Amino acid sequence: MHDDAMDSAPTGVPNSVRHHETVVDSPMEHDITDGGPDMVQFVDGEGNRLPTSAANEAYAQIVEDMTSEDARSMYRDLVLVRRVDAEGHALQRQGELGLWPSLLGQEAAQVGAGRAMRAQDYAFPGYREHGVAWCRGVPPENLLGMFRGVNHGGWDSNEHNFHLYTIVIGNQMLHATGYAMGIQRDGDVGTGDDARDAAVMAFTGDGGTAQGDFNEALVFAGVANAPLVFFVQNNQWAISEPNYKQFRIPPYQRARGFGFPGVRVDGNDVLAVYAVTKAALDAARAGQGPTLIEAFTYRMGAHTTSDDPTKYRIATEVDIWREKDPIKRMRGFMTTKGHADEAFFDAVDAEADELAARIRVACQQMPDPAKPHMFDDIYVDEHPVVEQEKADFIAYHSSFADAEGAR
Template sequence: MVQFLAADGTRVPVTDVNSPYAAYLEELDEDALRGMLRDLVLVRRVDAEGFALQRQGELGLWPSLLGQEAAQVGPGRAMRPQDYAFPGYREHGVAWCKGVEPENLLGMFRGVNHGGWDSSENNFHLYTIVIGNQMLHAVGYAMGVQRDGDVATGDTDRDTAVMAFTGDGGTAQGDYNEALVFAAVTNAPVVFYVQNNHWAISEPNERQFVIPPYRRADGFGFPGVRVDGNDVLASYAVSRAALERARSGQGPTLIEAFTYRMGAHTTSDDPTKYRISAEVDVWKTKDPIDRMKKYLLAEGIIDDAWLSEIEAEADELATRIRHACQTMPDPPHPDMFEHVYAEPHPLVEREAKAFADYHAGFED
């Protein structure tokens, strides 16, 4: 497993396993390192607010990423602006790094918009609720990038890669495996990023697969690598390598980010029904924010004053998104029928009229 930060925040020496990725960390200056920790802290606060808002009846559902922040900020910061991300529904950290405002995420789970953002504006696709479906979307997009000639040109502003995110449970889906087949045979510029958080809702790893996810890549004919998903530096470096490989025309890579889902699958789930608290306690000692914080404090890159500023920023962010969520207007009813198809569609038009007539029946 590729790792650069141990659980206690100390730097792991260069080894045969992590040496192919070490050069990417040498490019990070102190501002970049501080920026990564800032991302981790703010993303966790967004997640905490999403959870609290759901519990207070402001959201219909919330899938928490608690414990997986580094597994998302790492690849999020490794992508270039033109790189396109296809998320599942827990990638709030990737959304943050791609510039999607947290309010848009809340709007989706509040049920007042159709996804919440223009996916072409940030190259971040809408959340995909159908497990594993986004993997096929990603490969299709990557094949389009390939056919447009935006791979292996040597132009850093043009060459494009695609990242497809899923959890360990998604690897059991047919869509996921079909996507790997298409990517392999077309040599598509795509990176499959599996966040192995150990639980697919209530099913542990041993009920999902026998061979670790990263080794599955061997059977499809392209590289697979396992990275410590609670180590933001390792997650960043491995993602950088895979993305550059894709952009240069060398084809797909499968990354398994070894991490842990500290909370429930979603707010409709009760993890105490299927896992023991001792397991959670073990993973608390591997917290991604604590280890990055300890590392930067030991290196003198941050101090207590800087940490206080970030906490204050997190408080301001929480206040902003909470107010935004509670004041979101309900959309006009006809809006749900807009933009379903690129061109007018007779069936949708009939459904829209029937819906309007139904609501008009309540006006008296």
């Protein structure tokens, strides 16, 4: 380990500490903040480096190999992603966007996972993965344009290897599985060539695990040994439904029934998420098949700006999770270990202000698209039905202009 590498911690937790299967029956029988001893974690809520344990030992070397620059870069991503999210929420409240699904509290889960991907890997998001989009190079303005309703999704999927947002809950899991099976059949798995071997990541929330598409995807991925990582962000609430009304056992334990590994990671610990995701993606690219990662985190805000979480959850629950904040945690760790100073943190905050101002102006100045544009780019080749619908649409709206002119 070179001088600039992140400090490792001493061992001390016996290997005999294991977590029995968790059966979630009611809120009285389950601490919503407790991920259990199976959960992979490297930094606690105060930023303290945790000792090596049976849960995190397999991933410890990945963290130890990371440098101070890696830590600073990840922290920057966390702060800038949160600021993009805050601007999206504010712009919706000011009438500039039709809707905004906040990721507040889930920044570490998304940045850690996104940073673990290689350029040739492909991501299939739901509709809250703004942090993964950031890591894949999708400009935040494109996200705002989508929720403003002025584009066809906002970005070129193949340019960023980041699929368009999927609003149908769980549908992206099947898309990802099919794509991963295609990579496998193209021979881009298990060659030993780091520049060629590829994997796929599919993102959903805990609510998505109840969908048929999710479970069908796990069946196909397991049977096909597809190079795929299922990334479940368990933020504790499927809109207004808590975990105990969604499933009997945690998502990560369900993977075993489909024939591949499941791992629970602290979704508010960006180092742990990065390490676990990197290991899973490396295994997938090497031809070892799928992994299901459950990032144990919390949705600090509303499901979307059309939701009121005060109707179904209590403020004290949010306050408890606020103490586990991913940015506060990473900053505490970096300060304690000397990975950054106050000047660095101030510079990141200033950059966040500049980013916020830029995307706000860009959003407000976005022009409305020409009405017929909605018919473009639906199929690769021209489609006679779509072309006729477009012609009829243009003629219909032109008739109003003609009538106006006749007056």
